[in-house]
Amino acid sequence: DSADVDREVDSVCPYCGVGCQLTFKVKDDKIAWVEGAEGPANENRLCVKGRFGFDYIHHPHRLTVPLIRKGGAPKGMNVDPGDWSTHFREASWDEALDAAANGLKGRGREAAGFGSAKCSNEEAYLFQKLIRQGFGHNNVDHCTRLCHASSVAALLENIGSGAVTATFNEIENADVAMVIGANPTENHPVAATYFKQFAKRGGQLIVMDPRAQGLKRHASHMLQFKPGGDVAMLNAIMHVIVDEELYDRQYIAAMTENWDAMKAHLEDFPPEKMAEHCGIPAEMLRDVARVWAGAKAGMIFWGMGVSQHVHGTDNSRCLISLALMCGHVGRPGTGLHPLRGQNNVQGASDAGLIPMFLPDYRSVTDDGVRSAFEEIWGTGGIGAEKGLTVVEIMDAIHASDIRAMYILGENPAMSDPDVDHARDALGKLDHLVVQDIFLTETAMFADVILPAAAWPEKTGTVTNTNRQVQMGRPAVPAPGEAREDWWITTQIARRLGLGWSYEHPREVFTEMKKGMASLDNITWERLEGEAVTYPSSGPEDPGAAIVFSDAFPRPEGRARFTPASILPPDEVPDAEYPMVLITGRQLEHWHTGAMTRRSSALDALEPEANCALHPRTLHRLGVAAGEMVRLSTRRGTVDVMARADRAVAEDTVFLPFAYVEAAANLLTNPALDPYGKIPEFKFSAVRVEAS
Ligand code: SF4
DSSP, X not given: OGGGXXXXXXXXXXXXXXXXXXXXXXXXXXXXXXXXXXXXXXXXXXXXXXXXXXXXXXXXXXXXXXXXXXXXXXXXXXXXXXXXXXXXXXXXXXXXXXXXXXXXXXXXXXXXXXOOTTSOHHHXXXXXXXXXHXXXXXXXXXXXXXXXXXXXXXXXXXXXOSSOSBOGGGGGGOSEEEEESOOHHHHSHHHHHHHHHHXXXXXXXXXXXXXXXXXXXXXXXXXXXXXXXXXXXXXXHHHHHHHTTOSOHHHHHHHEEOHHHHHHHHTTOOHHHHHHHHOOOHHXXXXXXXXXXXXXXXXXXXXHHHHXXXXXXXXXXXXXXXXXXXXXXXXXXXXXXXXXXXXXXXXXXXXXXXXXXXXXXXXXXXXXXXXXXXXXXXXXXXXSSOOOOHHHHHHHHXXXXXXXXXXXXXXXXXXXXXXXXXXXXXHXXXXXXXXXXXXXXXXGGOSEEEEBOOGGGOOEEEEOXXXXXXXXXXXSOOSTTOBXXXXXXXXXXXXXXXXXXXXXXXXXXXXXXHHOGGGTTOOHHHHHHOOEEXXXXXXXXXXXXXXXXXXXXXXXXXXXOOOOOOOOOSSOOOSSSOEEXXXXXXXXXXXXXXXXXXXXXXXXXXXXXXXXXXXXXXXXXXXXXXXXXXXXXXXOEEEEEEEEOTTSOTTEEEEESOOGGGOGGGTOEEEEOTTTOXXXXXXXXXXXXXX
């Protein structure tokens, strides 16, 4: 009990975008256990990761000293993360920082950086500032590119803002909610508890996904559509709303533009014609349209199943239109909510860790915006061209246009599509600096490795999927010589001649506020006492749970309908690769597995790489559940244990991407959505056979 601990420290969970507040119970400078705290998003609740996923910070693999590659040691995936002495030698901080900075200095357009959505807002801000100020261009990105970049592209285009219009907790005021391309019981588990409560109270929960899932049991409607059939399905639902005149004329007239073009476009998508495309019977599509349009208040939640397609932006355009045509934005119980993945992907994006935007999504191509930041930073020379995105940077390395990188807390050697291509690129760099808590697969290619503090060891703010800005506090000291990321980035900046002098994240936050109107009325001191949702209208205002009640941040205050046509997946199944591969996460494991596979409880629950196949598919292959199968695509081959799972369709295989020994991204397709530049992780043609 609490009497047994030395101290209790309130902070925020380091895993998903729900942003649960928690209390670390610390004994002998170790986290003994964790309890949920009374945060605005979680009200004391935690999932298995938040409650049991913390001993990774005490794992013997933690990096505790700066490392420099030994002369002649080959770069590649052949380093034991627990015994790096074969490839690296210890260095002092001064030597390692000098080496890191010297290899980056003067690179100009040949340098690029990946920051992290697992660091604080202040660290994300500093990282993008370093690349922009230090190299005069915008080649800086982070995992939002692999996550919700297409959703943000559609939201900015059509409602003028990339963040959610309502917190997920607003579902308590809704009578209908759609959850599409998301699996909240596994990926946003505490948010899912609110969704289940909503259904128990009688709310109609419409779940749409190519896989069945835990929420199905609570759903009034389950639409298990064909992979890639989403635009057809959503257009068909909207067709019915137009055809039966169920739309909200008053709202459309007052708040939107381009309705006539949208209406005309939707004529081509009757449910009877679309049923074949999406695999959902016309009558079900009609029923869903009537339920949605007949609701007093409806919300839409979506995840990577929507965004990670070559038509990801089109998917989000459809969802935005669906909400607008029924007036389901800007009132209690209504809203558009892309469920953010990482704990700080919202905040890192807000802070400008994006190649086309300075902080607060202000365009790098706008002269006035650049001068405003040049004035705040006291320097000139911010690049006027949009920078390269995650996948484009890997291509630019292959083309020898980029030769040096600084990577903070990202693991592209596991997370990029067609990961052999990404690993080859990392191996080609003249100079790679990696800053992380473990010797990740990406760090295996580094010239210099800088040991960072983990989230429970540092101070900083984070912003969750609800736009709630919250304070993270250090519970335990960082091991050995590991240091906080903001400190390391500052030291590199100083060596690049940028003259930085930050001594505490508070100073960084104060500077951020100068260029970010979204942080008006939110101060460091305030955040030490409470979470604040942006926008906040005054020092006492906890912030707006719902935005855009009377105007959108677009010309004339109007949101826009942007029609979307059906774009087939980049690669469709054929005789050689007849099935569809879908990748994603599991409840127990987080992204590339660096943290959760080193958390004893989580690793014990899910210790082995696995894929999910329908029992009839296993039977057809002559494979029993628990045996190995071989998955092959045009890019690679993976051997992995098969599980029987009726949630996947018979022509589909689901593969989590957390396991290095069966890395899903050896298989995935790097084709990009043209607007959001997000790869098509959710659809690859695959062959499955007994291994
Ligand atoms: Fe952490 Fe997300 Fe689980 Fe909450 S729901 S405890 S933020 S992983």
